[in-house]
Amino acid sequence: MTDATPKIRIRGLTKSFGSKRVLDGIDLDVMPGTSCVVIGGSGSGKSVLLRCILGLIAPDSGSIEIDGVDILTLPARRREGAIEKIGMLFQNGALFDSLSVWENVAFGLMAAGRRHGARMPRAEARAHAGRVLEQVGLDPSVGALYPSELSGGMQKRVGLARAIASQPDILFFDEPTTGLDPIMGAVIDGLIVDCVRRLGSTAIAITHDMASARRIGDRAAMLYQGKLIWQGPASALLDSGNPMVDQFTHGRREGPISMELRR
Numbered sequence: 001m002t003d004a005t006p007k008i009r010i011r012g013l014t015k016s017f018g019s020k021r022v023l024d025g026i027d028l029d030v031m032p033g034t035s036c037v038v039i040g041g042s043g044s045g046k047s048v049l050l051r052c053i054l055g056l057i058a059p060d061s062g063s064i065e066i067d068g069v070d071i072l073t074l075p076a077r078r079r080e081g082a083i084e085k086i087g088m089l090f091q092n093g094a095l096f097d098s099l100s101v102w103e104n105v106a107f108g109l110m111a112a113g114r115r116h117g118a119r120m121p122r123a124e125a126r127a128h129a130g131r132v133l134e135q136v137g138l139d140p141s142v143g144a145l146y147p148s149e150l151s152g153g154m155q156k157r158v159g160l161a162r163a164i165a166s167q168p169d170i171l172f173f174d175e176p177t178t179g180l181d182p183i184m185g186a187v188i189d190g191l192i193v194d195c196v197r198r199l200g201s202t203a204i205a206i207t208h209d210m211a212s213a214r215r216i217g218d219r220a221a222m223l224y225q226g227k228l229i230w231q232g233p234a235s236a237l238l239d240s241g242n243p244m245v246d247q248f249t250h251g252r253r254e255g256p257i258s259m260e261l262r263r
């Protein structure tokens with residue numbers, strides 16, 4: 001692997017559900033230490049793309065390389081090892097209601113420890129969770145609370161803490177600002193950028209929020225009818241010169257994109 005090797009390199013990725021082709025030959029490179037935002041209409045396949053990389057959906061064809069190794073051809077154990085290193089912030093936090101905040105934050109670490117036969121003592125896991133909570137602007141005492149006792153913004157911070165707890169070199173963000181007010185959205189974006197920079201991680205975010213896309217992303221790509229129809233700097237999202245991207249990012253009803261209501 002050289003510096004020019006993309007951290008994530010996707011080639012010819014296809015996925016159909018029945019007769020519906022959701023991904024139709026996706027090619028995408030994400031360079032180490034950079035962030036790529038993927039935009040596209042509802043049902044355009046953004047989540048399916050992330051789920052394919054996470055091994056939650058098996059693509060029909062194509063390759064997904066991480067550090068130059070095609071994870072789709074790896075034996076299951078090694079593939080799981082590669083995917084285990086990806087931190088994920090889910091759209092609605094996806095916190096476990098029955099676990100305290102610190103247990104949520106340390107969940108992945110403790111589970112990985114169990115899998116690798118190196119159980120992390122609870123006191124150590126709790127102390128680590130406290131330090132990670134501080135990194136997302138929460139007092140470690142929040143660790144004793146339960147998710148239902150937190151506001152939406154705090155839940156997002158806890159979800160972010162969980163995503164970064166194992167210091168992953170790849171981070172995925174699924175609509176990180178959905179459901180937040182614009183100020184809290186900007187705060188969460190700022191934390192995401194800080195965490196990604198501090199860890200030196202490579203990130204992919206999917207979002208409908210153009211302000212967020214421009215704050216988080218170095219690069220951006222737009223998914224439409226199963227293909228990435230545009231890729232460029234995230235700073236160019238509002239004036240890309242591509243009529244489809246322009247229609248989408250400015251939210252215009254008229255233009256080359258026709259919304260398919262049954263997707």
Ligand SMILES: Nc1ncnc2c1ncn2[C@@H]1O[C@H](COP(=O)(O)OP(=O)(O)OP(=O)(O)O)[C@@H](O)[C@H]1O
Nearest residue numbers: 017022040041042043044045046047048049208263
């Ligand atoms: N497991 C599945 N079985 C069948 N169809 C699926 C499955 N997962 C996704 N799809 C279909 O794939 C298409 C793309 O879905 P996906 O969730 O990736 O869209 P999206 O771009 O993330 O949308 P949104 O922005 O609304 O979250 C949709 O038509 C969806 O119904």
